Amino acid sequence: MTRLIAVFEFRSAVAKRSFWLVTILFPVLILALSLGTTLAGDMGAPSLEEALAPSGAPRGYVDEGGLIRELPPGVTADTLPSFATVGEAEAALGRGEVSGFYIIPADYVESGELTLVQGEFTPLSPDTGGPLMEYVVAYALTGDVATAAALVEPTPDVEVTALAGEGEPAGAAGDGAGSFQLVPFAVLFVLFFVITTSGGYLLQSVTREKENRTAEVLLVTVRPRQLMLGKVVGLGGVALVQIAVWVGGGLLVLSEVTGMVDLGELGVSGWLLFWLLAFLLLGYVAYGSILAALGTLVPSQREGGQFMFVVLLPLLVPLWFNYVLIDQSDGALALALSLFPLSAPVAMTTRLAAGDVPLWQPVVALAGLALTAYLFVLLGARVFSAGTLLSSESLSWQRLRSAVRTAVRTG
Amino acid sequence: MTKLLRVARYEYLRFIKRKSLLLAILGVPLLLVLIVLVGVLIARGGEEPAVGYVDPSGLLGPTVAATIRDDAARATEFRSYASVEAGRAALRGGEIGSLFVVPADYPEDRSLRAFTAQGDLSTGARSAFAAFLEAGLAARYPPAVADRLMQAPDVTVRAADGSREIDAASAFLYFLVPFAAGILFTIAAVSSAGYLLQAVSDEKENRTVEILATSVSPFQLVAGKALGVIGIAATQLAVWGLGLVAAFAIGARYIETLARLPVPWSLLGVVLAFFVPAYLLLAAIMICLGAAFPEYRQSQQVVGLVNILFFVPLFFVMFIFSDPNGPLAVALTLFPTTSFLTVLLRWSATTVPVWQLALAWVLLAATGAAFVWAAPRIFRAGMLRYGQRLSLAAAWRTLRAGRRGPSA
Numbered sequence: 136m137t138r139l140i141a142v143f144e145f146r147s148a149v150a151k152r153s154f155w156l157v158t159i160l161f162p163v164l165i166l167a168l169s170l171g172t173t174l175a176g177d178m179g180a181p182s183l184e185e186a187l188a189p190s191g192a193p194r195g196y197v198d199e200g201g202l203i204r205e206l207p208p209g210v211t212a213d214t215l216p217s218f219a220t221v222g223e224a225e226a227a228l229g230r231g232e233v234s235g236f237y238i239i240p241a242d243y244v245e246s247g248e249l250t251l252v253q254g255e256f257t258p259l260s261p262d263t264g265g266p267l268m269e270y271v272v273a274y275a276l277t278g279d280v281a282t283a284a285a286l287v288e289p290t291p292d293v294e295v296t297a298l299a300g301e302g303e304p305a306g307a308a309g310d311g312a313g314s315f316q317l318v319p320f321a322v323l324f325v326l327f328f329v330i331t332t333s334g335g336y337l338l339q340s341v342t343r344e345k346e347n348r349t350a351e352v353l354l355v356t357v358r359p360r361q362l363m364l365g366k367v368v369g370l371g372g373v374a375l376v377q378i379a380v381w382v383g384g385g386l387l388v389l390s391e392v393t394g395m396v397d398l399g400e401l402g403v404s405g406w407l408l409f410w411l412l413a414f415l416l417l418g419y420v421a422y423g424s425i426l427a428a429l430g431t432l433v434p435s436q437r438e439g440g441q442f443m444f445v446v447l448l449p450l451l452v453p454l455w456f457n458y459v460l461i462d463q464s465d466g467a468l469a470l471a472l473s474l475f476p477l478s479a480p481v482a483m484t485t486r487l488a489a490g491d492v493p494l495w496q497p498v499v500a501l502a503g504l505a506l507t508a509y510l511f512v513l514l515g516a517r518v519f520s521a522g523t524l525l526s527s528e529s530l531s532w533q534r535l536r537s538a539v540r541t542a543v544r545t546g
Numbered sequence: 547m548t549k550l551l552r553v554a555r556y557e558y559l560r561f562i563k564r565k566s567l568l569l570a571i572l573g574v575p576l577l578l579v580l581i582v583l584v585g586v587l588i589a590r591g592g593e594e595p596a597v598g599y600v601d602p603s604g605l606l607g608p609t610v611a612a613t614i615r616d617d618a619a620r621a622t623e624f625r626s627y628a629s630v631e632a633g634r635a636a637l638r639g640g641e642i643g644s645l646f647v648v649p650a651d652y653p654e655d656r657s658l659r660a661f662t663a664q665g666d667l668s669t670g671a672r673s674a675f676a677a678f679l680e681a682g683l684a685a686r687y688p689p690a691v692a693d694r695l696m697q698a699p700d701v702t703v704r705a706a707d708g709s710r711e712i713d714a715a716s717a718f719l720y721f722l723v724p725f726a727a728g729i730l731f732t733i734a735a736v737s738s739a740g741y742l743l744q745a746v747s748d749e750k751e752n753r754t755v756e757i758l759a760t761s762v763s764p765f766q767l768v769a770g771k772a773l774g775v776i777g778i779a780a781t782q783l784a785v786w787g788l789g790l791v792a793a794f795a796i797g798a799r800y801i802e803t804l805a806r807l808p809v810p811w812s813l814l815g816v817v818l819a820f821f822v823p824a825y826l827l828l829a830a831i832m833i834c835l836g837a838a839f840p841e842y843r844q845s846q847q848v849v850g851l852v853n854i855l856f857f858v859p860l861f862f863v864m865f866i867f868s869d870p871n872g873p874l875a876v877a878l879t880l881f882p883t884t885s886f887l888t889v890l891l892r893w894s895a896t897t898v899p900v901w902q903l904a905l906a907w908v909l910l911a912a913t914g915a916a917f918v919w920a921a922p923r924i925f926r927a928g929m930l931r932y933g934q935r936l937s938l939a940a941a942w943r944t945l946r947a948g949r950r951g952p953s954a
Contacts, residue, residue, distance in 0.1 A: 228706055235706075244690060249699040256705035256897045258712045260868050269698055276691050282683055285653030286695055289679040293646075293658045295667045298638060490665055 136357055140365025141372070148336055148373045157332065158380050183288050186267040187214070192234040194251075196268070197224050200241030207274035207283060215271065228254050237268050244276070319461045319489040322411065325381055326481050327454055330418050331447055333374035334426040338439050340366055341430025363519045367423045374419055410487050410497055414504065418480025421508035422446070424515030431523040432538060442535075449477035453485065460485045474500050476507040517542035549762050553770025558777045561741050570737060571782050574730075575789050594670045595643025596623040597678075598633045602650040605682040613685060615696045618670070619677035637661055644671045653683060705897055727817055728890035729860070730786050735825050736853050738779035739832045743845060745771045746836030746925065764926040772829050772921075779825065813893055819907060823914040824886040828856060830917035837921075837928035838936040859887040870896035879906045882913040920945055 148154055187209050195216040196203070206215060216233060218224035224236040235253040240246065249268065257263055266287045273283040344350045353362060425446055433439040453460060453472050460469050460482055473483035473492075479500040486492050518538050561567055599606060606626070614620045625642055627633035633645040644667060647659040660667050677696075684692035704711045746768070749755040758767060831852055839845035859866065859878050866875045870892045878888040879898070885906040892898050927944040928936040 225706070243699075244694050247694055247697055247700050249701045251701050251703045252706055253703060254706050255871060256703070256710055257870055257895060258703040260870070260895070263703060268701075272699060273695060276695060277687065281653040285656055286680055286683055288656070289676040289683075290658050290672065291656050293660045293667065293672065295660045295662060297662050297664050297666075298634065 137361045137365045137368070140357065140362060141369035144340060144366050144369030145372045148340075148370060149376065154373070158377050182291070183266045183270060183284060186265050186270070192231065194267075195224055195227060195233040195236040196239060196271075197221050197236060198239045200239065200243060202239055202243055203271060203275045205275070207271060207280055210267070210271060215267065224252070228252070239272070243272070319485050320457070321385065322488040323454065323457055323460070323481060323485040325378060326411070326415060326418070326484055327450055329374050329378050329381075329415065330422055330450060330480060332377065333370050333419060334422045334447070335443065336370050336373060337366055337423050338426045338430045338443055340370065341427055342433055342435060342439055345431065346435055359519050360516050363424070363427050363516060366427060367420065371416075371419055371423070374415075378415070407487055410501075411484055413501055414480045414484050417501065417504045417508045421477070421480075421504065421511045422450070424508070424512045428515035428518035431519050432535060434526075449475070450481055453478050453482040457485070461489045470496070474503065476500070476503040479504050514539065514542050550766045550770040550773070553762065553767055554773035554777065557745050557771050557774030561745075561775070561778055562781065567741075567778070571785050574733060575786055579793075594618075594622050594668070594674060596625055596641065597671050597675055598625045598627055598636055598642035598645040599648060599675070599678075600627050600630050600633050600645070601648045603648050603652040605648065605652060606678065607682070607685070610682045610685050611678065613692070613696075614677050614681045615693070616674075616677040619674040622671075622674040622678075624675075624678055634661060637663055644668070646675050648679070652679075710897055724813060724890040724893045725863075726790075727813070728887045731783065731817065731821055731890075732856060732887055734779050734782045734786070735821075735828050736856060738775050738782065739825075739828045740849065741778060742771060742775040742829055743832040743836045743849060744842060745775065746833055747839070747842040747845060750836070750928075751841060765922045768833055768922045768925045772833065775829065776825070813890075816889060816893065816903070820886040820889055820910065823907070823911045824856075824883075827882060827910065827914035827917055828852075830914070830921040833921040834917070834924045834941075837925040838941060855883040856887070859884050859891055863891060866891045867895045871899075876902060880909060882910045885910050 193214050193216060195218050197218050197220065203217075206212070216227070218227065218236065221238060224233070224238075227233050228236065231254075234255070235251060238250040238252065240248060240250075243249070251263070253263070270283055270287045273286045274280065277283055277286070344353065357365075426443065429439060429442055429446060433442065456468065456472065459466060460472065469482070469486060472478045473486050473496065475482075483492075483497055483500045487497060523538065606624075608626075611620075611624050625636070627636060627645070630645075630647055633642075633647075636642050637645045640663070643663070645661040647661075649655040649657060660672075662668075680696050684695040686692075687695060700713070702711060702713050749758060755767075762770075832849070835845045835848055835852070836842075839848075862874060862878065865872070866878070866888065869875065875888065875892055878884045879892065879902055889898060889903065889906065923944055924936070924941055927941065
């Protein structure tokens with residue numbers, strides 16, 4: 136009987152158009168967003184080398200204190216024209232010969248203040264700052280090219296070696312913010328969305344039958360626990376299909392874009408996959424049983440929404456602090472989030488994907504999650520009873536509390 | 547008119563009493579504050595471990611560290627080691643968090659090597675060591691010049707016509723105000739418009755609309771509902787606005803840059819000018835959807851798409867900031883559903899040409915007016931249809947018929 140229900144739930148969820156829409160649209164959206172951030176990453180302030188070869192109309196300068204006696208080698212009057220007065224520079228700007236100009240005041244050495252007049256006002260654009268003027272001024276003050284360049288960019292490239300993995304350099308760190316870590320982000324989002332969407336389906340499927348009174352008919356032949364188990368198993372299958380589509384699609388796109396993909400190269404090991412599956416499974420069971428129980432308590436889907444948000448809150452928190460989990464994966468906050476059973480499915484897996492985690496931590500987190508899942512299944516099964524399934528009372532916090540209390544007491 | 551007001555009052559009170567709305571009104575700003583606070587704590591907390599270095603160039607003498615100007619770097623402890631081996635041993639022993647090796651002929655050769663215990667080099671250690679190197683380079687010059695060399699120029703960016711002037715270092719704050727305003731207004735609009743959809747479909751679903759139709763005209767009903775929900779949005783924005791003003795007033799006492807921030811009156815004007823038609827457009831679309839679908843649940847799927855139409859500029863924030871007068875930014879400015887948010891985002895990044903502002907406003911107002919005109923007619927056609935969707939063709943027929951003479 137349980138199998139029948141599971142198969143039915145699986146089929147009816149997969150047959151929905153909206154399921155495929157979400158399954159296919161979601162990666163497209165994420166891809167578009169990450170493309171946006173990658174491009175944005177490329178749009179950081181230009182390096183000195185790039186600034187020395189500007190494209191488009193150059194910027195000029197007005198040197199009111201006579202600070203700049205000579206331009207550094209590599210900078211010519213074509214790339215950085217000089218004007219005697221602000222009026223002349225404004226005229227050149229009006230004619231379109233320059234895109235803007237700097238004003239270096241006579242007291243620059245004391246104040247350090249520069250004014251940049253722009254024809255097209257774009258203060259937030261990355262090349263508005265640009266190191267060219269800093270370089271020219273530093274050269275004027277020091278008279279030495281190498282020193283001026285080093286003052287602008289003291290550490291243009293650093294070759295980093297990790298003692299832990301001696302022999303294989305951790306890679307060269309450019310002046311950028313470091314490479315974008317794809318795998319941890321992917322793990323974070325995929326686990327979060329798989330658990331929340333499949334949990335959402337579960338809630339929906341219970342409330343739907345409650346709303347249209349099918350539950351009354353069903354309960355004639357099926358015991359409540361069988362019903363719940365069938366739904367959890369069937370929709371768990373749906374979650375697996377979703378994850379298969381996303382991971383498969385992601386790998387396909389990656390291999391199309393970057394040629395052959397070696398999972399090991401991306402930092403994905405067999406152990407990581409094992410942990411992912413374990414956390415996904417237990418996380419789904421824990422949240423699924425709570426949401427299914429919630430489904431029996433609410434009279435309509437509309438009211439389920441706000442309670443669902445509260446239930447899913449522990450999963451949302453790691454999403455907000457994703458940078459903590461990935462950048463400071465040894466920090467106290469990251470550790471707390473990844474050990475707390477309700478946020479562990481997302482937080483611990485993200486940390487595992489981001490770097491080395493001592494073995495005891497995922498083991499403890501998984502054990503805690505397993506215990507929580509077990510308790511939630513017991514609790515959910517007690518709430519998921521004929522009485523609650525057939526009532527149409529509206530849900531309040533009081534009622535929720537009393538339902539949980541009776542469920543605990545009857546156990 | 548009294549009937550219209552009565553409907554408005556009913557809808558306003560019905561939703562304003564809900565706990566979920568209260569939660570949204572108070573919760574969104576609280577959540578934002580919380581996220582910012584935690585972010586600040588994380589950025590501040592976590593002391594950087596000591597940074598070790600091996601310097602055969604002799605640039606980094608014992609007195610250099612005391613001259614560093616950068617606050618974060620000055621708080622870092624730098625330890626010198628005679629050889630790479632000694633430094634690595636210290637790193638292995640946990641005395642230092644990272645080790646830098648400076649080339650003998652620095653600054654001619656600027657390719658540094660670095661060692662970490664495990665993983666990548668932290669950005670904090672790297673920028674601290676960069677400040678240390680700068681101090682070492684500057685130490686060879688007279689103190690007045692050295693001071694200047696260690697700090698990047700403080701650039702003020704000015705528009706050629708003198709209309710705008712921004713200190714590049716605090717540009718972030720100038721960007722924050724329009725950005726926050728854009729997001730808060732859009733959230734308020736989208737969430738309250740959701741209530742409007744509910745207000746329209748609720749009575750249709752429970753068949754109350756049949757009784758209502760005997761004493762209230764469809765126009766009164768729909769306009770009253772819209773008015774009530776607009777009241778909710780106004781309440782929401784008023785509470786958030788007061789909260790923001792209070793936050794700024796308190797913050798200005800402690801943070802100097804905040805106090806120097808001028809009140810963005812011109813921005814406020816633009817916000818109001820664009821928000822009103824944008825909100826009317828969204829509200830009218832919601833009424834049409836609520837009337838066209840027999841059930842709330844079905845209409846909600848389409849609502850998601852409509853909301854995305856209003857949120858699209860957020861996906862392109864980076865493009866808009868880096869190229870604020872590019873074709874994408876202009877296109878998003880002119881497209882009615884995205885113009886409100888795009889204008890706000892561009893506001894801090896550039897001076898938006900007046901013709902674009904004017905054209906965008908006219909397009910937005912015209913679209914808004916068209917939907918406001920259509921909404922009561924669609925509502926009238928759809929309100930008594932149960933179980934079947936109002937097809938696009940039927941909606942179109944209704945609108946054509948309505949043009950001959952609105953019988954509302």
